[in-house]
Amino acid sequence: MTEFPLKTLDVQDLDYMTSLGASALSDGPVPGLQQAWEDCQAGVDERPAAVRPMIWASWQRSRAAGIDPQDSDYRFVSADPLAATLHAHQELIATAAQVMQGLLAYNPRGHINLTDAQGTTLHFCGLDITPVGSRLLESVQGTNCTGLALAQDRLVYVLAEENFATGLRERRMHCAAAPIRDSQGQTRAVLTLTAEPGWFHFHTLGTVQAAAEAVSRQLSLQALLSEQRAVLEVLNEGLVVLDGQGRIKALNRYARHLFKVEAAQVGASWRQLGRSEPSAERLLGEADGVRDLDCTFQLADGSTLACLVSVCPLAEGGQIVSLRENRRIREITQRLIGSRARYTFDSIQGRSQAMQDAVRLARIASRSDSTTLILGESGTGKELFAQAIHSASARSQGPFVAVNCGAIPRELVQSELFGHVEGAFTGAARGGSAGKFELADGGTIFLDEIGDMAFDAQVSLLRVLQEGEVNRVGAKKSRRVDVRIIAATHRNLSQAVAEGAFREDLYYRLNVLNVTVPPLRLRRDDIALLARHFLARVTQSLRKDVRDIAPAALDLLLSHAWPGNVRELENTIERATNLATHEQIQPGDLPLELLQGPRRAMTASAALPGAAQDLQGQQRNTIIQALRDTGGNMRLSAQRLGVSRGGLYTKMKRLGIDPDGFRP
Numbered sequence: 001m002t003e004f005p006l007k008t009l010d011v012q013d014l015d016y017m018t019s020l021g022a023s024a025l026s027d028g029p030v031p032g033l034q035q036a037w038e039d040c041q042a043g044v045d046e047r048p049a050a051v052r053p054m055i056w057a058s059w060q061r062s063r064a065a066g067i068d069p070q071d072s073d074y075r076f077v078s079a080d081p082l083a084a085t086l087h088a089h090q091e092l093i094a095t096a097a098q099v100m101q102g103l104l105a106y107n108p109r110g111h112i113n114l115t116d117a118q119g120t121t122l123h124f125c126g127l128d129i130t131p132v133g134s135r136l137l138e139s140v141q142g143t144n145c146t147g148l149a150l151a152q153d154r155l156v157y158v159l160a161e162e163n164f165a166t167g168l169r170e171r172r173m174h175c176a177a178a179p180i181r182d183s184q185g186q187t188r189a190v191l192t193l194t195a196e197p198g199w200f201h202f203h204t205l206g207t208v209q210a211a212a213e214a215v216s217r218q219l220s221l222q223a224l225l226s227e228q229r230a231v232l233e234v235l236n237e238g239l240v241v242l243d244g245q246g247r248i249k250a251l252n253r254y255a256r257h258l259f260k261v262e263a264a265q266v267g268a269s270w271r272q273l274g275r276s277e278p279s280a281e282r283l284l285g286e287a288d289g290v291r292d293l294d295c296t297f298q299l300a301d302g303s304t305l306a307c308l309v310s311v312c313p314l315a316e317g318g319q320i321v322s323l324r325e326n327r328r329i330r331e332i333t334q335r336l337i338g339s340r341a342r343y344t345f346d347s348i349q350g351r352s353q354a355m356q357d358a359v360r361l362a363r364i365a366s367r368s369d370s371t372t373l374i375l376g377e378s379g380t381g382k383e384l385f386a387q388a389i390h391s392a393s394a395r396s397q398g399p400f401v402a403v404n405c406g407a408i409p410r411e412l413v414q415s416e417l418f419g420h421v422e423g424a425f426t427g428a429a430r431g432g433s434a435g436k437f438e439l440a441d442g443g444t445i446f447l448d449e450i451g452d453m454a455f456d457a458q459v460s461l462l463r464v465l466q467e468g469e470v471n472r473v474g475a476k477k478s479r480r481v482d483v484r485i486i487a488a489t490h491r492n493l494s495q496a497v498a499e500g501a502f503r504e505d506l507y508y509r510l511n512v513l514n515v516t517v518p519p520l521r522l523r524r525d526d527i528a529l530l531a532r533h534f535l536a537r538v539t540q541s542l543r544k545d546v547r548d549i550a551p552a553a554l555d556l557l558l559s560h561a562w563p564g565n566v567r568e569l570e571n572t573i574e575r576a577t578n579l580a581t582h583e584q585i586q587p588g589d590l591p592l593e594l595l596q597g598p599r600r601a602m603t604a605s606a607a608l609p610g611a612a613q614d615l616q617g618q619q620r621n622t623i624i625q626a627l628r629d630t631g632g633n634m635r636l637s638a639q640r641l642g643v644s645r646g647g648l649y650t651k652m653k654r655l656g657i658d659p660d661g662f663r664p
Helices: 010-026 035-043 053-064 079-088 090-104 145-152 166-170 202-234 251-258 278-287 326-337 352-368 382-391 410-418 457-465 493-498 504-510 524-542 551-559 565-577 611-629 634-641 644-657
Strands: 112-115 123-128 156-158 173-183 187-195 238-242 249-252 276-279 288-296 304-313 318-326 372-375 400-404 446-447 484-489 513-516
Touching: 035 053, 035 187, 053 123, 053 145, 090 112, 090 123, 090 202, 112 145, 145 156, 145 173, 145 187, 145 513, 156 551, 173 504, 187 202, 238 251, 249 251, 251 304, 251 318, 251 446, 278 304, 278 318, 278 644, 288 400, 304 326, 318 326, 352 382, 352 513, 372 382, 382 400, 410 457, 457 504, 504 524, 524 551, 524 565, 551 565, 611 634, 634 644
Parallel strands: 372 484, 372 513, 400 446, 446 484
Antiparallel strands: 112 123, 112 187, 156 173, 173 187, 238 249, 238 318, 276 288, 288 304, 304 318
């Protein structure tokens, strides 16, 4: 006897069918079943030997449910719920319909129907039609093959005389039904074959079981493919699946976004997505594939796509191409390494008029993408201003990349700023490397000490400003970047232009907006404020209980020339806090140069650019010296300087000098 996958069929059911033999299944009614059914209707509790235990139990349940055996009419699901059910099971119906049609070839005089797990008929084929929407649950229709398969959750068969309803019994059709299960083993539907006695035999059970398992496997495969498609669609990485001829088989959502196409482009050539550098032949021609190759695509709309490309060959031919957009990689990297601006305009400490004027100009600069040049002595806080401008701009969510142009070796300036391609020079990174401008794409680059930039790098910088493109060292083509440039210097760039050390055209390109950060000696009203601000910050980090600055120590801070500006003041406060043994910083805690008295005015070469600022510094120091000599007496100071008291007050206010700091 041929073996079939009947492991879910009860042994008693097998023995019962075997005992009947083929003739009993085809020649006429099975002996004893009619009398057993009549005994059930009469209320007999003890099962007759002629009926199977499973059938007898089902009859008893049907009778207890009050089902009329003479009523053979179908009960139907109403229209709206049925439409929703059919829509929810459309994939199941489409999959099962193919198998059912094939199964019908072995049952030309019967029919096959598909029901869901709630017993609602979803689909049918064959001669004797079970209407779509009819309910075949045992509790609704009485004992029937589909309802019994759902109740037992396994392969079952029901002979004609084993049905509960008279109409089904008189129809003289035998049935076999098997559950269709999903990948989790849960019953999703039931496949039921109904055949005339001459066409129903032992092998029918194996056929129905095999058909149900075929549908189950198809559903599991479709579920797996659906999961894979869902995973591919949600990946923030472009994926393109190619066949052996380089034609597109699949293109996920992110790849469609990168290549600016709406449909999946199935069947199209890979080259239709865009012309690549390196070429498509190199990308797809490597037998072992490629990994993270820096690649640029020229798209159909004229734009460029810069990304890292990896190609993985498939065992059965074809390839999977993954693409990661350079800008997105940089954004993730910048989030991890923290290349973002930390300071805002609220971080800038200062109430002096000179500082307020500088902040006002910086706020104006933050409202546009125009190139901005920040001038100021070393230590005045030029990068603080640059970060504040970026934080207040429309680019605040983009990267902020700071570069000290004077700290990069001359031979590496081009590579550091603009990047290089693989093999551009000895030691060049495999696959090439992005420069600072590419890392700042979508944000701001801060070029500190721009006056110290190498002359040849100035030419490349000018191209970025003019064209918005960078050219990697060794590259044949340029890359577009969207970068706002903020430059800073302590040098006199106009003088450097006159001396031929700085390109004149670059100077004018950089000097669109101009912000001058005043030195500390021109904003003495802010010294006490800054000193206390630094003290609060330092005491917290050092965990020292130093609460203020003694008046005598503050006088020394106010009278110092601060050639190192705010940076020098911050370091001085940190040093004094470390040395302090009282609740207040004392004069003895300050550096020796402060204890020796005020420094003379700095030379013109160390001052801010411009003779006017040098003159201001000299005037300021002259007034301070007069105030110190007279103990802050305004009348005597005015006499000594040869000006009126009103004129002296006006000049002191403009220079940020407070006479109270010089009085005993």
